[in-house]
Amino acid sequence: MVSLAQLPRPFVVGVVVERDSAAAARVAAAAFRTGADAVELNLASLRDNACLDRRFFTRWRRPLYTSCRRAPFMAVYGAAFARLPALSDEARMARQLALLDPGSAGLDIEADTFASNCDEWTDDRTAIRRQRAVAAAAHRHGAAVIWSWHPPRKLTQTEALRGAWKLRDRGADFVKIVERVRTRAEALDSLAISLVLREKLGRPFVFLALGAEAVRFRPFMTAFGASYLLARPPVGANRLPAQPLVASARALIDLR
Numbered sequence: 001m002v003s004l005a006q007l008p009r010p011f012v013v014g015v016v017v018e019r020d021s022a023a024a025a026r027v028a029a030a031a032f033r034t035g036a037d038a039v040e041l042n043l044a045s046l047r048d049n050a051c052l053d054r055r056f057f058t059r060w061r062r063p064l065y066t067s068c069r070r071a072p073f074m075a076v077y078g079a080a081f082a083r084l085p086a087l088s089d090e091a092r093m094a095r096q097l098a099l100l101d102p103g104s105a106g107l108d109i110e111a112d113t114f115a116s117n118c119d120e121w122t123d124d125r126t127a128i129r130r131q132r133a134v135a136a137a138a139h140r141h142g143a144a145v146i147w148s149w150h151p152p153r154k155l156t157q158t159e160a161l162r163g164a165w166k167l168r169d170r171g172a173d174f175v176k177i178v179e180r181v182r183t184r185a186e187a188l189d190s191l192a193i194s195l196v197l198r199e200k201l202g203r204p205f206v207f208l209a210l211g212a213e214a215v216r217f218r219p220f221m222t223a224f225g226a227s228y229l230l231a232r233p234p235v236g237a238n239r240l241p242a243q244p245l246v247a248s249a250r251a252l253i254d255l256r
Contacts, residue, residue: 004038004063004106004144005173009204010222011037012249013230017077017238021051025059027236032060034234035250038105043068043095045081045237057103065106065144066099068092070116073150076210077240089113093134100137106144108176109134111167120150121163128170135171147172150210154186155179160193160207161200168203174227175205187214191224198225206230210242219244219252229253 014031016039018024024046028039043049043066057064070092074081087095096107112120113134115127122128135145147167155163160177167175181187190209197205204227208218222229231249232238244252 002061002063003142004065005204007037007063007228009227010253011228012246012253013037013228014039014233014246015042015230015238015240015243016040016233016236017042017045017074017081018236019045019080020047021056023236025056027233027238028060028064030235031231031233031246032062034245034247036062036231036233036246038063038065038228040064040108040230041066042074043099044071044074044084044087044092045077049095049098052099052102054102057099057105063105063144064103065108065146066096066104067108067146067148068095070110077238080237089116097134097137100141100143104143106146106173107134107138108146108148111147111149111163119152123166132171139171144173145171146174146176148176148178150178152180154181154189155193157189157193157196161196164197164201164203164205164207168201172203175201175203176208177206178208178210181209181211181214184213187211187217190214191217191221194221194224194226208242215242218242219249222253 014036016027071084071086112122114130115122115124194207206226229249231246232243
């Protein structure tokens with residue numbers, strides 16, 4: 001199976017958010033069928049890891065990796081996911097690590113894992129040491145590590161670049177930053193920051209804006225340096241409007 005790091009960039013990631021593994025399998029299949037190069041399975045929406053076995057991860061011969069967002073974050077996917085049970089950071093990382101042996105291609109680690117912060121960032125040394133241990137465990141399995149930062153605000157260019165460098169140094173194979181914007185000017189500034197990261201980061205990355213004014217720009221982020229596009233499968237519970245449909249993302253990338 002091709003690893004995430006080996007995929008030609010830019011590529012398309014179908015984001016699967018479902019309540020059980022059978023539905024997740026159907027939606028992942030639809031994502032791959034309509035043009036996804038990889039799938040992100042958000043474990044936070046699943047009731048448990050049951051049935052996520054080797055066959056689940058290897059049947060498509062393409063990368064399927066995991067995230068496991070905190071319960072409050074999941075409200076972005078709609079009312080059905082607004083009241084999920086809260087899991088500790090230890091439990092969230094353990095769920096992802098447990099799926100590396102069956103064949104998960106990677107995992108997602110938030111920048112404030114083990115030291116939760118309203119800005120989703122920490123410089124706590126103990127937390128960073130534990131974060132690096134999770135990343136090292138993934139790398140021992142040959143899996144990719146996506147470091148993600150979701151600040152609930154607009155970043156400056158300096159903040160974005162400094163944060164991306166720090167995540168790179170924590171063992172990131174991919175750096176993902178999703179900022180919040182409120183105006184068109186802020187959304188356009190996100191494009192400019194992405195170009196700076198492309199020039200100065202030296203690591204595959206995704207820099208995205210979240211907000212009504214940013215939706216129109218999301219499908220074109222690979223033109224500004226993004227390594228991949230996050231997209232919605234054609235079926236299933238993921239209806240996040242900020243993510244284009246997989247087929248649309250595929251068509252845009254194929255135009256390059």
